[in-house]
Amino acid sequence: MDTNNNGGCCSSDTEVNTGQFIQMIGLDKNSPAPEIQETTSDLTFNDRFDHFLARWGFRRSEHIVQPGIYKLGTPDADSPVFVSANYTLSFDALRSSLAGIDCYILVIDTKGINVWCAAGKGTFGTDEIVYRIKWSGLSKIVNHRKLILPQLGAPGVSAHEISKRSGFKVEYGPVRASDLPEYLKTHTATPEMRKVKFTFKDRLVLTPIEFVHVVKPTIIAAILLYMLSGPLAALIAVIAAVAGTVLFPVLLPFLPAHDLSIKGIILGWLVTIPFGIVLAADPSIVLWEKILTLMAMFLLIPAVTGFLALNFTGCTTYTSRTGVKKEIFKYVPYIALKAGTGIICLIVLGASRLMEII
Amino acid sequence: MFNSYNENTLQFHPEKCINCLICTQVCPHGVFTEGKGHVELTSPEKCMECGACAGNCPVEAIEVQSGVGCAWAMINAALKGKDMDSDACCCGDDGCC
Numbered sequence: 001m002d003t004n005n006n007g008g009c010c011s012s013d014t015e016v017n018t019g020q021f022i023q024m025i026g027l028d029k030n031s032p033a034p035e036i037q038e039t040t041s042d043l044t045f046n047d048r049f050d051h052f053l054a055r056w057g058f059r060r061s062e063h064i065v066q067p068g069i070y071k072l073g074t075p076d077a078d079s080p081v082f083v084s085a086n087y088t089l090s091f092d093a094l095r096s097s098l099a100g101i102d103c104y105i106l107v108i109d110t111k112g113i114n115v116w117c118a119a120g121k122g123t124f125g126t127d128e129i130v131y132r133i134k135w136s137g138l139s140k141i142v143n144h145r146k147l148i149l150p151q152l153g154a155p156g157v158s159a160h161e162i163s164k165r166s167g168f169k170v171e172y173g174p175v176r177a178s179d180l181p182e183y184l185k186t187h188t189a190t191p192e193m194r195k196v197k198f199t200f201k202d203r204l205v206l207t208p209i210e211f212v213h214v215v216k217p218t219i220i221a222a223i224l225l226y227m228l229s230g231p232l233a234a235l236i237a238v239i240a241a242v243a244g245t246v247l248f249p250v251l252l253p254f255l256p257a258h259d260l261s262i263k264g265i266i267l268g269w270l271v272t273i274p275f276g277i278v279l280a281a282d283p284s285i286v287l288w289e290k291i292l293t294l295m296a297m298f299l300l301i302p303a304v305t306g307f308l309a310l311n312f313t314g315c316t317t318y319t320s321r322t323g324v325k326k327e328i329f330k331y332v333p334y335i336a337l338k339a340g341t342g343i344i345c346l347i348v349l350g351a352s353r354l355m356e357i358i
Numbered sequence: 359m360f361n362s363y364n365e366n367t368l369q370f371h372p373e374k375c376i377n378c379l380i381c382t383q384v385c386p387h388g389v390f391t392e393g394k395g396h397v398e399l400t401s402p403e404k405c406m407e408c409g410a411c412a413g414n415c416p417v418e419a420i421e422v423q424s425g426v427g428c429a430w431a432m433i434n435a436a437l438k439g440k441d442m443d444s445d446a447c448c449c450g451d452d453g454c455c
Contacts (some may be wrong), residue, residue, distance in 0.1 A: 031423070119408075119410075120408065120426040126372050151383070151386065151404075154408075154410035154414055155384075155409045155413065155424065156413075157379060157413065157414065160416040172380075172383050175386060194383065194385070195386060195387065196386035196387065257360040257361075258360055258361035258363060259360045259362050259363075261362060310429045311428075311429050311430045313428060313429045314426065314427065314429060314430055317406075318404070318406050319407060319427040320363060320366045320406045321407050321424070321426065322360075322365060322367055322407060323362040323363035323365075323366065323426040323431050324432065325442060326363075327362045327429065328432060328436075330362060332433070349376040
Protein backbone atom coordinates (compact mmCIF):
# COMPACT_ATOMS: atom_id res chain seq x y z
CA MET A 1 0.00 0.00 0.00
CA ASP A 2 2.96 2.31 0.32
CA THR A 3 3.30 3.32 -3.26
CA ASN A 4 4.44 6.77 -2.35
CA ASN A 5 7.39 6.00 -0.18
CA ASN A 6 9.10 3.29 -2.10
CA GLY A 7 11.93 5.44 -3.33
CA GLY A 8 13.30 7.17 -0.31
CA CYS A 9 16.27 9.10 -1.58
CA CYS A 10 14.35 11.03 -4.16
CA SER A 11 10.85 11.17 -2.84
CA SER A 12 11.15 11.92 0.83
CA ASP A 13 12.56 15.43 0.64
CA THR A 14 10.63 16.18 -2.54
CA GLU A 15 7.38 15.36 -0.85
CA VAL A 16 8.18 17.71 2.02
CA ASN A 17 9.20 20.47 -0.39
CA THR A 18 6.14 20.00 -2.53
CA GLY A 19 3.95 20.03 0.55
CA GLN A 20 5.46 23.30 1.68
CA PHE A 21 5.14 24.77 -1.78
CA ILE A 22 1.49 23.83 -2.01
CA GLN A 23 0.89 25.52 1.28
CA MET A 24 2.88 28.60 0.32
CA ILE A 25 1.49 29.04 -3.16
CA GLY A 26 -1.94 27.60 -2.47
CA LEU A 27 -2.51 30.21 0.18
CA ASP A 28 -1.12 33.04 -1.90
CA LYS A 29 -3.76 33.49 -4.54
CA ASN A 30 -1.90 36.43 -6.07
CA SER A 31 1.15 34.50 -7.18
CA PRO A 32 1.29 34.81 -10.97
CA ALA A 33 0.67 31.69 -13.00
CA PRO A 34 3.48 30.74 -15.38
CA GLU A 35 3.10 31.79 -18.99
CA ILE A 36 1.84 29.17 -21.40
CA GLN A 37 4.77 28.08 -23.55
CA GLU A 38 4.54 26.82 -27.09
CA THR A 39 5.77 23.53 -28.41
CA THR A 40 5.39 21.52 -31.59
CA SER A 41 5.08 17.87 -32.50
CA ASP A 42 8.20 18.05 -34.65
CA LEU A 43 11.45 16.51 -33.51
CA THR A 44 14.42 18.52 -34.74
CA PHE A 45 17.99 17.38 -35.26
CA ASN A 46 18.84 18.89 -31.87
CA ASP A 47 16.10 16.86 -30.19
CA ARG A 48 17.35 13.66 -31.74
CA PHE A 49 20.93 14.49 -30.82
CA ASP A 50 19.81 15.10 -27.24
CA HIS A 51 18.09 11.69 -27.23
CA PHE A 52 21.28 10.10 -28.52
CA LEU A 53 23.34 11.69 -25.73
CA ALA A 54 20.75 10.66 -23.13
CA ARG A 55 20.93 7.07 -24.38
CA TRP A 56 24.70 7.13 -23.91
CA GLY A 57 24.39 8.56 -20.43
CA PHE A 58 26.13 11.81 -21.36
CA ARG A 59 25.23 14.40 -18.70
CA ARG A 60 22.36 12.18 -17.86
CA SER A 61 20.73 14.46 -15.34
CA GLU A 62 20.64 17.36 -17.81
CA HIS A 63 18.07 16.16 -20.33
CA ILE A 64 15.45 18.32 -18.75
CA VAL A 65 12.34 20.14 -19.94
CA GLN A 66 11.23 23.18 -17.98
CA PRO A 67 8.15 22.27 -15.93
CA GLY A 68 5.11 24.26 -16.96
CA ILE A 69 2.13 24.34 -19.24
CA TYR A 70 2.72 23.99 -22.97
CA LYS A 71 0.35 24.37 -25.87
CA LEU A 72 0.54 22.23 -28.95
CA GLY A 73 -1.27 23.49 -32.06
CA THR A 74 -4.09 25.92 -31.30
CA PRO A 75 -5.91 24.53 -28.26
CA ASP A 76 -9.02 26.16 -26.75
CA ALA A 77 -10.74 25.83 -23.39
CA ASP A 78 -12.17 22.43 -24.32
CA SER A 79 -8.92 20.87 -25.54
CA PRO A 80 -7.47 17.85 -23.75
CA VAL A 81 -4.67 18.17 -21.19
CA PHE A 82 -1.84 15.64 -21.10
CA VAL A 83 0.59 15.27 -18.22
CA SER A 84 4.25 14.44 -18.78
CA ALA A 85 7.59 14.15 -16.98
CA ASN A 86 10.26 16.80 -17.46
CA TYR A 87 12.66 14.39 -19.14
CA THR A 88 13.27 15.17 -22.80
CA LEU A 89 12.74 11.57 -23.96
CA SER A 90 9.35 11.42 -22.18
CA PHE A 91 8.15 14.85 -23.27
CA ASP A 92 9.33 14.36 -26.85
CA ALA A 93 7.68 10.92 -27.12
CA LEU A 94 4.41 12.53 -26.07
CA ARG A 95 4.49 15.65 -28.25
CA SER A 96 5.73 13.82 -31.34
CA SER A 97 2.79 11.41 -31.02
CA LEU A 98 0.29 14.26 -30.87
CA ALA A 99 0.79 15.62 -34.39
CA GLY A 100 -2.37 17.38 -35.54
CA ILE A 101 -4.01 17.30 -32.09
CA ASP A 102 -4.61 20.66 -30.43
CA CYS A 103 -3.95 20.23 -26.74
CA TYR A 104 -2.14 21.33 -23.60
CA ILE A 105 0.74 19.47 -22.01
CA LEU A 106 1.35 19.91 -18.29
CA VAL A 107 5.00 19.12 -17.62
CA ILE A 108 5.60 18.31 -13.96
CA ASP A 109 8.95 18.27 -12.20
CA THR A 110 10.28 14.71 -11.99
CA LYS A 111 13.91 15.85 -11.67
CA GLY A 112 14.64 14.90 -15.26
CA ILE A 113 13.63 11.27 -14.74
CA ASN A 114 11.30 9.37 -17.10
CA VAL A 115 7.65 8.73 -16.23
CA TRP A 116 7.88 5.10 -15.06
CA CYS A 117 11.02 5.42 -12.92
CA ALA A 118 9.77 8.69 -11.47
CA ALA A 119 6.42 7.06 -10.67
CA GLY A 120 8.25 4.21 -8.92
CA LYS A 121 10.01 6.73 -6.73
CA GLY A 122 6.89 8.84 -6.22
CA THR A 123 8.24 11.98 -7.92
CA PHE A 124 5.75 11.51 -10.73
CA GLY A 125 3.11 11.51 -8.06
CA THR A 126 -0.12 12.79 -6.62
CA ASP A 127 1.43 15.67 -4.65
CA GLU A 128 3.46 17.01 -7.56
CA ILE A 129 0.50 16.82 -9.97
CA VAL A 130 -1.91 18.52 -7.55
CA TYR A 131 0.70 21.23 -6.95
CA ARG A 132 1.33 21.78 -10.69
CA ILE A 133 -2.41 22.01 -11.40
CA LYS A 134 -2.71 24.86 -8.91
CA TRP A 135 0.61 26.46 -9.86
CA SER A 136 -0.22 26.53 -13.56
CA GLY A 137 -3.73 27.90 -13.06
CA LEU A 138 -5.04 25.05 -15.18
CA SER A 139 -8.62 25.48 -13.98
CA LYS A 140 -8.65 28.94 -15.62
CA ILE A 141 -7.16 27.69 -18.88
CA VAL A 142 -9.63 24.89 -19.58
CA ASN A 143 -13.37 24.50 -18.96
CA HIS A 144 -13.31 20.74 -18.41
CA ARG A 145 -11.78 18.96 -15.41
CA LYS A 146 -9.97 16.04 -16.96
CA LEU A 147 -6.30 15.08 -17.17
CA ILE A 148 -4.82 12.39 -19.38
CA LEU A 149 -1.89 10.71 -17.64
CA PRO A 150 0.49 8.17 -19.09
CA GLN A 151 -0.45 4.72 -17.79
CA LEU A 152 3.08 4.14 -16.53
CA GLY A 153 2.69 7.14 -14.22
CA ALA A 154 0.11 5.16 -12.23
CA PRO A 155 2.50 3.56 -9.67
CA GLY A 156 3.13 7.02 -8.19
CA VAL A 157 -0.39 8.34 -8.53
CA SER A 158 -3.70 7.93 -6.77
CA ALA A 159 -6.31 8.95 -9.32
CA HIS A 160 -9.08 9.31 -6.72
CA GLU A 161 -6.78 11.34 -4.49
CA ILE A 162 -6.00 13.81 -7.31
CA SER A 163 -9.68 14.12 -8.04
CA LYS A 164 -10.47 14.79 -4.37
CA ARG A 165 -7.70 17.36 -3.94
CA SER A 166 -7.81 19.21 -7.26
CA GLY A 167 -11.19 18.53 -8.82
CA PHE A 168 -9.48 17.11 -11.90
CA LYS A 169 -10.48 13.62 -12.93
CA VAL A 170 -7.60 11.40 -14.03
CA GLU A 171 -7.82 9.31 -17.15
CA TYR A 172 -5.00 6.87 -17.86
CA GLY A 173 -3.88 6.85 -21.46
CA PRO A 174 -2.01 3.96 -23.06
CA VAL A 175 1.48 2.74 -22.06
CA ARG A 176 3.07 4.00 -25.28
CA ALA A 177 2.53 7.57 -26.44
CA SER A 178 2.49 6.31 -30.02
CA ASP A 179 -0.89 4.66 -29.31
CA LEU A 180 -2.43 8.00 -28.31
CA PRO A 181 -4.01 8.96 -31.66
CA GLU A 182 -5.83 5.60 -31.68
CA TYR A 183 -6.71 5.91 -28.00
CA LEU A 184 -8.14 9.41 -28.41
CA LYS A 185 -10.78 8.23 -30.90
CA THR A 186 -12.77 6.47 -28.16
CA HIS A 187 -10.80 7.28 -24.97
CA THR A 188 -10.50 3.56 -24.29
CA ALA A 189 -7.33 1.53 -24.56
CA THR A 190 -7.25 -2.02 -25.87
CA PRO A 191 -5.68 -4.64 -23.55
CA GLU A 192 -2.73 -4.61 -25.96
CA MET A 193 -2.20 -0.85 -25.42
CA ARG A 194 -2.26 -1.42 -21.66
CA LYS A 195 0.56 -3.94 -21.69
CA VAL A 196 4.18 -3.01 -21.32
CA LYS A 197 6.58 -4.82 -23.61
CA PHE A 198 10.29 -5.31 -23.77
CA THR A 199 10.98 -5.58 -27.47
CA PHE A 200 14.29 -6.12 -29.23
CA LYS A 201 14.48 -2.38 -29.89
CA ASP A 202 13.59 -1.53 -26.28
CA ARG A 203 16.43 -3.74 -25.11
CA LEU A 204 18.88 -2.57 -27.75
CA VAL A 205 18.58 1.11 -26.82
CA LEU A 206 19.56 0.22 -23.24
CA THR A 207 22.89 -1.33 -24.22
CA PRO A 208 24.93 1.89 -24.63
CA ILE A 209 24.19 3.09 -21.10
CA GLU A 210 24.74 -0.37 -19.67
CA PHE A 211 28.13 -0.50 -21.36
CA VAL A 212 29.07 3.05 -20.36
CA HIS A 213 28.39 2.13 -16.72
CA VAL A 214 31.04 -0.59 -16.73
CA VAL A 215 33.71 1.04 -18.92
CA LYS A 216 35.73 2.42 -16.02
CA PRO A 217 35.84 -0.75 -13.88
CA THR A 218 36.52 -2.79 -17.03
CA ILE A 219 39.57 -0.70 -17.98
CA ILE A 220 40.91 -0.90 -14.43
CA ALA A 221 40.31 -4.66 -14.28
CA ALA A 222 41.90 -5.15 -17.72
CA ILE A 223 45.06 -3.28 -16.68
CA LEU A 224 45.32 -5.18 -13.40
CA LEU A 225 44.76 -8.52 -15.11
CA TYR A 226 47.31 -7.65 -17.80
CA MET A 227 49.95 -7.02 -15.18
CA LEU A 228 48.91 -10.12 -13.24
CA SER A 229 48.93 -12.63 -16.05
CA GLY A 230 49.17 -11.10 -19.48
CA PRO A 231 46.99 -10.06 -22.42
CA LEU A 232 44.68 -13.07 -22.28
CA ALA A 233 43.57 -12.19 -18.78
CA ALA A 234 42.95 -8.59 -19.89
CA LEU A 235 40.82 -9.95 -22.72
CA ILE A 236 38.73 -11.89 -20.19
CA ALA A 237 37.70 -8.59 -18.57
CA VAL A 238 36.67 -7.05 -21.88
CA ILE A 239 34.72 -10.12 -23.07
CA ALA A 240 32.89 -10.35 -19.78
CA ALA A 241 31.93 -6.66 -19.83
CA VAL A 242 30.69 -6.66 -23.43
CA ALA A 243 28.80 -9.92 -22.96
CA GLY A 244 27.14 -8.75 -19.76
CA THR A 245 26.11 -5.30 -20.94
CA VAL A 246 25.52 -5.62 -24.68
CA LEU A 247 24.88 -9.27 -25.55
CA PHE A 248 22.83 -9.96 -22.43
CA PRO A 249 20.08 -7.35 -22.95
CA VAL A 250 19.85 -8.22 -26.64
CA LEU A 251 19.64 -11.99 -26.09
CA LEU A 252 17.55 -11.83 -22.89
CA PRO A 253 14.42 -13.71 -24.05
CA PHE A 254 16.44 -16.35 -25.90
CA LEU A 255 18.58 -17.40 -22.95
CA PRO A 256 17.30 -20.42 -21.00
CA ALA A 257 15.85 -20.29 -17.44
CA HIS A 258 13.71 -17.55 -15.93
CA ASP A 259 16.06 -15.97 -13.40
CA LEU A 260 18.27 -13.29 -14.84
CA SER A 261 21.37 -14.39 -12.92
CA ILE A 262 21.15 -17.90 -14.42
CA LYS A 263 20.62 -16.46 -17.88
CA GLY A 264 23.74 -14.32 -17.36
CA ILE A 265 25.85 -17.23 -16.13
CA ILE A 266 24.80 -19.36 -19.11
CA LEU A 267 25.66 -16.52 -21.48
CA GLY A 268 29.05 -16.29 -19.78
CA TRP A 269 29.71 -19.98 -20.47
CA LEU A 270 28.60 -19.62 -24.09
CA VAL A 271 30.92 -16.70 -24.88
CA THR A 272 33.84 -18.39 -23.13
CA ILE A 273 33.59 -21.66 -25.09
CA PRO A 274 35.20 -20.39 -28.36
CA PHE A 275 38.11 -18.80 -26.48
CA GLY A 276 38.47 -21.94 -24.41
CA ILE A 277 38.72 -24.10 -27.53
CA VAL A 278 41.39 -21.86 -29.08
CA LEU A 279 43.36 -21.95 -25.86
CA ALA A 280 43.00 -25.70 -25.38
CA ALA A 281 44.20 -26.32 -28.91
CA ASP A 282 47.35 -24.22 -28.47
CA PRO A 283 50.28 -26.68 -28.22
CA SER A 284 52.73 -24.05 -26.93
CA ILE A 285 51.12 -23.82 -23.48
CA VAL A 286 52.01 -26.40 -20.85
CA LEU A 287 49.17 -28.50 -19.50
CA TRP A 288 48.86 -27.20 -15.94
CA GLU A 289 48.95 -23.61 -17.19
CA LYS A 290 46.25 -24.45 -19.69
CA ILE A 291 44.04 -25.95 -17.01
CA LEU A 292 44.47 -23.00 -14.68
CA THR A 293 43.73 -20.48 -17.46
CA LEU A 294 40.66 -22.39 -18.57
CA MET A 295 39.43 -22.57 -14.99
CA ALA A 296 39.97 -18.84 -14.53
CA MET A 297 38.07 -18.08 -17.75
CA PHE A 298 35.14 -20.38 -17.07
CA LEU A 299 34.84 -19.13 -13.51
CA LEU A 300 35.38 -15.41 -13.97
CA ILE A 301 33.46 -14.58 -17.14
CA PRO A 302 30.19 -16.24 -16.03
CA ALA A 303 30.59 -14.64 -12.59
CA VAL A 304 30.80 -11.18 -14.16
CA THR A 305 28.02 -11.73 -16.71
CA GLY A 306 25.84 -13.31 -14.01
CA PHE A 307 26.30 -10.32 -11.75
CA LEU A 308 25.68 -7.82 -14.55
CA ALA A 309 22.58 -9.80 -15.52
CA LEU A 310 21.32 -9.65 -11.95
CA ASN A 311 21.77 -5.89 -12.00
CA PHE A 312 19.81 -5.69 -15.22
CA THR A 313 16.69 -6.49 -13.17
CA GLY A 314 16.34 -2.76 -12.56
CA CYS A 315 16.02 -2.17 -16.30
CA THR A 316 13.60 -4.90 -17.25
CA THR A 317 9.90 -4.22 -17.41
CA TYR A 318 8.71 -7.23 -15.45
CA THR A 319 10.86 -8.17 -12.44
CA SER A 320 9.21 -7.84 -9.04
CA ARG A 321 11.04 -6.70 -5.95
CA THR A 322 10.25 -9.97 -4.14
CA GLY A 323 11.75 -11.97 -7.00
CA VAL A 324 14.85 -9.80 -7.29
CA LYS A 325 15.49 -10.15 -3.59
CA LYS A 326 15.22 -13.93 -3.89
CA GLU A 327 17.67 -13.86 -6.78
CA ILE A 328 20.16 -11.84 -4.74
CA PHE A 329 20.12 -14.31 -1.85
CA LYS A 330 20.19 -17.33 -4.16
CA TYR A 331 22.95 -16.34 -6.55
CA VAL A 332 25.22 -13.64 -5.12
CA PRO A 333 27.08 -16.08 -2.81
CA TYR A 334 27.55 -18.52 -5.70
CA ILE A 335 28.74 -15.75 -8.03
CA ALA A 336 31.16 -14.49 -5.37
CA LEU A 337 32.55 -18.00 -4.87
CA LYS A 338 33.08 -18.42 -8.62
CA ALA A 339 34.80 -15.04 -8.87
CA GLY A 340 36.99 -15.71 -5.84
CA THR A 341 38.17 -19.09 -7.13
CA GLY A 342 38.79 -17.59 -10.58
CA ILE A 343 40.93 -14.83 -9.14
CA ILE A 344 42.97 -17.36 -7.14
CA CYS A 345 43.65 -19.26 -10.39
CA LEU A 346 44.86 -16.02 -11.99
CA ILE A 347 47.07 -15.18 -9.03
CA VAL A 348 48.67 -18.65 -9.12
CA LEU A 349 49.27 -18.23 -12.87
CA GLY A 350 50.76 -14.77 -12.40
CA ALA A 351 52.97 -15.91 -9.53
CA SER A 352 54.32 -18.91 -11.44
CA ARG A 353 55.22 -16.69 -14.41
CA LEU A 354 57.00 -14.32 -12.11
CA MET A 355 58.98 -17.26 -10.69
CA GLU A 356 59.96 -18.35 -14.18
CA ILE A 357 61.31 -14.89 -14.98
CA ILE A 358 63.34 -14.83 -11.79
CA MET B 359 13.81 -24.16 -9.61
CA PHE B 360 15.42 -21.31 -11.50
CA ASN B 361 12.36 -19.11 -11.24
CA SER B 362 12.40 -16.67 -8.35
CA TYR B 363 9.38 -14.84 -9.66
CA ASN B 364 6.54 -17.28 -9.03
CA GLU B 365 5.60 -15.64 -5.71
CA ASN B 366 4.98 -12.02 -4.81
CA THR B 367 3.23 -9.85 -2.26
CA LEU B 368 0.08 -9.08 -4.27
CA GLN B 369 -3.16 -9.64 -2.37
CA PHE B 370 -6.68 -9.08 -3.68
CA HIS B 371 -9.78 -8.85 -1.52
CA PRO B 372 -12.67 -9.42 -3.96
CA GLU B 373 -15.30 -8.73 -1.28
CA LYS B 374 -14.18 -5.08 -1.14
CA CYS B 375 -14.02 -4.62 -4.92
CA ILE B 376 -16.55 -2.20 -6.41
CA ASN B 377 -15.74 -3.21 -9.99
CA CYS B 378 -14.53 0.25 -11.06
CA LEU B 379 -11.94 -1.48 -13.30
CA ILE B 380 -9.20 1.06 -12.65
CA CYS B 381 -6.79 -1.78 -11.77
CA THR B 382 -7.34 -3.32 -15.19
CA GLN B 383 -6.41 0.04 -16.70
CA VAL B 384 -3.24 0.75 -14.73
CA CYS B 385 -1.69 -2.74 -14.60
CA PRO B 386 1.04 -3.04 -17.25
CA HIS B 387 0.93 -6.84 -17.24
CA GLY B 388 -2.78 -7.65 -17.41
CA VAL B 389 -2.83 -9.18 -13.93
CA PHE B 390 -6.46 -8.16 -13.38
CA THR B 391 -9.26 -8.68 -15.88
CA GLU B 392 -12.90 -7.71 -16.01
CA GLY B 393 -15.27 -10.09 -14.21
CA LYS B 394 -18.82 -10.35 -13.00
CA GLY B 395 -19.47 -8.26 -9.89
CA HIS B 396 -15.77 -7.80 -9.22
CA VAL B 397 -12.52 -7.92 -11.19
CA GLU B 398 -10.70 -11.22 -11.48
CA LEU B 399 -7.11 -11.78 -10.39
CA THR B 400 -6.23 -13.63 -13.58
CA SER B 401 -2.43 -13.73 -13.70
CA PRO B 402 -1.01 -13.03 -10.22
CA GLU B 403 2.37 -14.51 -11.21
CA LYS B 404 2.86 -11.72 -13.75
CA CYS B 405 2.73 -9.02 -11.05
CA MET B 406 5.90 -6.91 -10.85
CA GLU B 407 4.83 -5.16 -7.64
CA CYS B 408 4.79 -1.67 -9.15
CA GLY B 409 1.90 -0.75 -6.88
CA ALA B 410 -0.19 1.02 -9.53
CA CYS B 411 -3.31 -1.06 -8.81
CA ALA B 412 -3.14 -0.70 -5.03
CA GLY B 413 -2.47 3.04 -5.14
CA ASN B 414 -5.34 3.69 -7.52
CA CYS B 415 -7.90 1.37 -5.93
CA PRO B 416 -10.40 3.69 -4.23
CA VAL B 417 -11.56 1.03 -1.74
CA GLU B 418 -8.24 -0.57 -0.80
CA ALA B 419 -9.22 -3.94 -2.20
CA ILE B 420 -5.66 -4.56 -3.38
CA GLU B 421 -2.54 -4.78 -1.27
CA VAL B 422 1.02 -5.09 -2.49
CA GLN B 423 4.41 -4.27 -1.04
CA SER B 424 5.49 -2.19 -3.95
CA GLY B 425 8.99 -1.23 -4.82
CA VAL B 426 11.48 -0.87 -7.60
CA GLY B 427 12.97 -4.29 -8.29
CA CYS B 428 16.52 -3.08 -8.76
CA ALA B 429 19.24 -5.46 -7.58
CA TRP B 430 21.95 -2.80 -7.73
CA ALA B 431 20.10 -0.58 -5.27
CA MET B 432 19.25 -3.45 -2.94
CA ILE B 433 22.79 -4.84 -2.89
CA ASN B 434 24.15 -1.36 -2.19
CA ALA B 435 21.68 -0.93 0.66
CA ALA B 436 22.61 -4.33 2.06
CA LEU B 437 26.35 -3.56 1.84
CA LYS B 438 25.86 -0.28 3.68
CA GLY B 439 23.98 -2.13 6.38
CA LYS B 440 20.65 -0.55 5.51
CA ASP B 441 17.34 -2.31 5.18
CA MET B 442 17.05 -3.68 1.67
CA ASP B 443 13.36 -2.85 1.56
CA SER B 444 13.54 0.68 2.79
CA ASP B 445 15.10 3.33 0.65
CA ALA B 446 16.50 1.28 -2.17
CA CYS B 447 16.80 3.82 -4.90
CA CYS B 448 19.56 4.29 -7.32
CA CYS B 449 18.81 7.39 -9.31
CA GLY B 450 21.23 10.25 -9.16
CA ASP B 451 24.52 8.37 -9.09
CA ASP B 452 25.30 5.52 -11.47
CA GLY B 453 21.93 4.02 -11.02
CA CYS B 454 19.96 1.70 -13.09
CA CYS B 455 17.21 3.84 -14.43
